[in-house]
Amino acid sequence: MFKRYELHNHTSESDGNISVSELINYMVEENVDGVAITDHNTISGHDKAFKVIRENNINIDLIYGVELTTYYGHILCLNLQEYINWENINKNKPEIIFKQIRDKGGLVGIAHPFSKGYPYAKGCRWEMKINDYSMIDFIEIFNNPEPIEVNEKALELWEELVLDGYKISMTTGMDLHGRASMENCFRTYIKVNEKEFSKDELYMAIKNGQTFITKENILEAYINQKANSYYISFNFHENNKKLISTEYILEIKRKGQKIITKYTKGLIIELKHGINKGDSIIVKLYEKEVNINNLLAIAPVIYVN
Ligand SMILES: [Zn+2]
Numbered sequence: 001m002f003k004r005y006e007l008h009n010h011t012s013e014s015d016g017n018i019s020v021s022e023l024i025n026y027m028v029e030e031n032v033d034g035v036a037i038t039d040h041n042t043i044s045g046h047d048k049a050f051k052v053i054r055e056n057n058i059n060i061d062l063i064y065g066v067e068l069t070t071y072y073g074h075i076l077c078l079n080l081q082e083y084i085n086w087e088n089i090n091k092n093k094p095e096i097i098f099k100q101i102r103d104k105g106g107l108v109g110i111a112h113p114f115s116k117g118y119p120y121a122k123g124c125r126w127e128m129k130i131n132d133y134s135m136i137d138f139i140e141i142f143n144n145p146e147p148i149e150v151n152e153k154a155l156e157l158w159e160e161l162v163l164d165g166y167k168i169s170m171t172t173g174m175d176l177h178g179r180a181s182m183e184n185c186f187r188t189y190i191k192v193n194e195k196e197f198s199k200d201e202l203y204m205a206i207k208n209g210q211t212f213i214t215k216e217n218i219l220e221a222y223i224n225q226k227a228n229s230y231y232i233s234f235n236f237h238e239n240n241k242k243l244i245s246t247e248y249i250l251e252i253k254r255k256g257q258k259i260i261t262k263y264t265k266g267l268i269i270e271l272k273h274g275i276n277k278g279d280s281i282i283v284k285l286y287e288k289e290v291n292i293n294n295l296l297a298i299a300p301v302i303y304v305n
Pocket residue numbers: 067074111112124
């Protein structure tokens with residue numbers, strides 16, 4: 001079973017124009033399975049969200065979070081119930097703050113890394129020097145309101161780090177400040193075992209690099225080893241009827257190698273040479289051609305072990 005999460009949302013607790021209660025009801029209408037409250041520099045919405053959900057018996061996962069809106073970039077924190085004082089943040093040593101977030105059980109994310117900064121929106125662009133990328137849990141590769149070319153840079157940064165061996169998850173966000181059209185937007189999913197419910201499922205999926213992103217249909221990719229070869233197979237969950245006749249293209253990337261091929265049901269790709277333990281493989285699905293505008297889905301990264 002797949003669960004859809006909206007991981008970046010603001011309410012009237014900061015600069016949003018909907019209340020916590022309105023946001024939660026809106027997410028229910030949109031069939032979202034989990035919603036994060038990530039107001040700018042405040043956690044005042046957490047208790048309100050918990051109350052709304054409990055009092056109205058709403059079936060939605062609540063993710064406590066905050067967007068630390070610093071002078072040098074926005075740190076999206078998930079699974080964090082306490083506020084972190086960032087005012088004396090060191091631009092060249094943000095790991096000090098990252099560690100504080102993690103010590104409180106939180107996940108450290110970079111929100112919209114290539115957003116326009118000064119003079120348009122001071123602080124929105126990521127300008128901190130990261131010395132240790134193992135301190136980053138996820139990158140918001142699609143901040144849906146951003147222009148596609150801005151998100152493309154975030155995607156490229158994430159790919160580069162993943163191919164270098166970092167276990168960093170990809171996420172998406174609507175960065176909601178009120179109601180917005182979600183059509184043609186990227187969404188984040190995780191795969192969960194219905195029988196073994198765990199309240200830490202989102203946390204574990206992000207820690208293990210197992211998030212899915214898609215505009216509609218979910219893509220999975222698996223690797224199997226037989227003798228000296230590795231084989232990649234795919235599972236494409238089509239739930240949007242209108243796309244069924246489309247021609248799909250897969251792009252499979254690992255360090256130093258890129259395969260582009262037409263996707264057909266039951267396709268298996270043999271990777272013959274040079275696969276090593278510790279390699280990571282990124283699989284993306286496009287409509288008709290490899291072009292950011294045609295990107296439909298990205299499978300969770302395959303980590304060869
Ligand atoms: Zn932001």
